[in-house]
Amino acid sequence: MAEPLIVTRHLRKAYVQEEVTTHALRDVSLKINQGEFVAIMGPSGSGKSTLLHILGFLDRPSEGEYIFDGQAMQQYDEAALAVIRNQKIGFIFQAFNLLPRTSVLDNVLLPLRYSRLPKREWEARAQAALANVGLSHRLHHVPSQLSGGEKQRVAIARALINEPLVIFADEPTGNLDSASGEIVMETIERLHHEGRTVVLITHETVTAAYAQRIIQLKDGMIVADDAVATARTHYHK
Secondary structure (H helix, E strand, O other): OOOOOEEEEEEEEEEEEOOEEEEEEEEEEEEEOOOOEEEEEOOOOOOHHHHHHHHOOOOOOOEEEEEEOOEEHHHOOHHHHHHHHHHHEEEEEOOOOOOOOOOHHHHHHHHHHHOOOOHHHHHHHHHHHHHHOOOHHHOOOOHHHOOHHHHHHHHHHHHHOOOOOEEEEEOOOOOOOHHHHHHHHHHHHHHHHOOOEEEEEEOOHHHHOOOOEEEEEEOOEEEEEEEOOOOHHHHOO
């Protein structure tokens, strides 16, 4: 059996400010296999964003071990972590994080500027990623000309551009109406069915229902880790 893509053992994260210590994560141990679709849920302050930042190499734990793709995080310096973020991880954020005066095509191209892919192949790769999310007709528009749902699909295309091992989606429907959110989640679900590993951060039960498995956090600890047993069609009108 293949080794899990993501393993954490006894992760803890504490922030100290003006002699006050805040424990964001307390003894978090989990495994996520290649090809899984996992939702991480919890109320505000539960530690889910802190956990995402550590899993996505945007932050380091105070204690514990994080193993990604067979390698322990503490083995890497910051330069090596930047390479992993670019080549092995795709991020989708609630706020889209698109460059406002840059075309859709060039927004999607951006991660390739730090990749090893020959420049002559950049545009074809970006066009293929945008076709995959149904936005071939928007290549030369700028973000202000797009709907919220279209902006998020551009962000998904950008996350796919380097063919990452895992996609981290942080509240991807948080700024969208329900119809646009459903289109975005169906896009993410399809990517999972194509074999991609997806880790979704959300506080919305309907959004989490797209996943195979839901991990519940409370006060920095895992309080539940369950398979999604109910067919997702139950959540549709």
